[in-house]
């Protein structure tokens with residue numbers, strides 16, 4: 001699969017996990033792709049916690065369900081109705097969670113390139129997530145990003161030391177298919193923006209449609 005094809009067909013997966021587990025060889029290949037990401041000052045501030053213990057998966061799924069409920073209750077009635085059928089995770093069905101975590105102290109106090117933009121450390125870890133996601137797509141493996149959690153709860157669940165932040169819980173596993181249209185678009189939550197609205201020439205806002 002070409003890079004462009006992987007980018008085009010990549011999907012956030014929630015409902016299409018088959019229940020089979022990704023095999024270790026493929027798991028290591030996609031982790032290897034994540035580990036190839038660029039990073040500020042070559043700091044490589046990421047780590048990957050692979051979670052397969054059924055009890056841990058269930059505990060996390062229960063927490064996420066509570067957070068989903070909390071969000072649903074915060075919505076005005078019409079949005080709540082739109083949100084209702086949208087699945088936001090496939091934690092147990094995928095059988096494997098990869099928690100991508102970020103250590104901002106990695107690389108010491110003088111990380112080359114981070115002095116002026118402190119968030120570049122975090123940006124680097126996010127790039128590892130994207131590498132993993134695209135590599136998984138090329139393998140025919142689904143990935144679903146879950147962010148409906150309280151950070152301290154997840155940090156405690158997987159035993160993170162102080163200063164190491166969970167950045168993403170990724171549900172990873174074989175899928176029956178990749179949807180062609182993102183779930184949030186299919187269910188009427190929010191559409192993708194046309195590229196033209198996102199591109200500006202010389203100064204921000206020249207297209208009059210930036211927001």
Ligand SMILES: Cc1cc2nc3c(=O)[nH]c(=O)nc-3n(C[C@H](O)[C@H](O)[C@H](O)COP(=O)(O)O)c2cc1C
Nearest residue numbers: 010011012014087088089145146147148182183184
């Ligand atoms: C930072 C981040 C957090 C996300 N959190 C969730 C989540 O908690 N639950 C979920 O179902 N999808 C989550 N997603 C997936 C997005 O909903 C999805 O990427 C978006 O709707 C576009 O769909 P696509 O990835 O299939 O193109 C997240 C994506 C990102 C980048």
